[in-house]
Amino acid sequence: EQINKGKYEHYMQKEIHEQPESLTTTMRGRLIRGGSSKAKSVLLGGLKDHLKTIRRSRRIVVIGCGTSYNASLAARPILEELSGIPVTMEIASDLLDRQGPVYREDTAVFVSQSGETADTLRALEYALENGALCVGITNTVSSAIARKTDCGVHINAGCEIGVASTKAYTSQIVVMAMLALAIGGDTISSQARRAAVIDGLFQLPSKVKEVLKLDQEMKDLAKLLIAEQSLLMFGRGYNYATALEGALKVKEVALMHSEGILAGEMKHGPLALVDENLPIVVIATRDACFSKQQSVIQQLHARKGRLIVICTKGDAASVCVGGSCRVIEVPQVEDCLQPVINIVPLQLLAYHLTVLRGHNVDQPRNLAKSVTTE
Ligand code: AGP
Helix, strand or coil: CCCCCCCCCCHHHHHHHCHHHHHHHHHCCCEECCCCCCCCEECCHHHCCCHHHHHHCCEEEEEECHHHHHHHHHHHHHHHHHHCCCEEEEEHHHHHHHCCCCCCCEEEEEEECCCCCHHHHHHHHHHHHCCCEEEEEECCCCCHHHHHCCEEEECCCCCCCCCCCCHHHHHHHHHHHHHHHHHCCCCHHHHHHHHHHHHHHHHHHHHHHHHHHHHHHHHHHHHHHCCCCEEEEEECHHHHHHHHHHHHHHHHHHCCEEEEEEHHHHHHCHHHHCCCCCEEEEEECCCCCHHHHHHHHHHHHHCCCEEEEEEECCCHHHHCCCCCEEEEEECCCCHHHHHHHHHHHHHHHHHHHHHHCCCCCCCCCCCCCCCCCC
């Protein structure tokens, strides 16, 4: 049943729309809601014998490729915050090219939907040789990465067929948020935040259902962008990853140049590209970086950029001052989980752009679902 398209035309479309269910499955049995006798908490069975070692590690290194790397980047802030351990990020091929440092005192986390990606697998072998504790986060039980890591967590997103990863991305972020909760101690000072993250996780499936209602709006936007050559996406903080992942989706399936840009870097080069012709997506949902994103929007307006702003419901007027822009309003969740919501309209945009431009949605040219050669 999982591998037929049901009422959908394409696997990518089906996989985008089944995210409320895939997220529910990812969390099933792992979160404790809390109540009179029990505290809110998280249980990751695959890690239970290793949590002490992980907590003692000098550093957490998260390693992946493509979308799996982007998901890791989205979860990095909450992993740093709750674990209190320095977190570094590595694209697997780059770690190998540099033969970068990996130590016995490190916990190396390998994120891969397929569990078979050659670069990630080689990086795992490298980390094992260097004596790091290796944790796997995969969607494929008994895949090479699941087998070779010391311990791990399955994301349980269900079979993903479309070459463009969608539901695995959101489930990977959720698993890494749960990993952050599992590593972090239940100190008095972190209790409120931990409870808010757990409540936020419980709310995600219904909030994703809500954001999926933007389908027609994103199709209309895709109609406007159909003939564009390029699309920039600006994000920062929790949503830098959203910009990278949104751009990756657009380029890999819609075959349109798209670049995710860290908004903090705008003045260090990318601003030179902005004129009245270039469409730019700005992710400006409510979090600690909101006022900085408001200022980015104003500066892009001043250069007459064609803006598409993703903002929190009710914020249209506060994000779109000083010029005209198209606003996509999304529901709000706990800030560290907002990337799970914000990517959905961009997945829908990439999907509709692809169909309208007449390209193969599920099997984009030159790409394979699992990259098994270096
Ligand atoms: C995602 O849309 C891409 N097709 C690609 O970047 C993919 O995420 C990457 O190849 C890593 O694959 P993995 O998660 O199976 O390791």
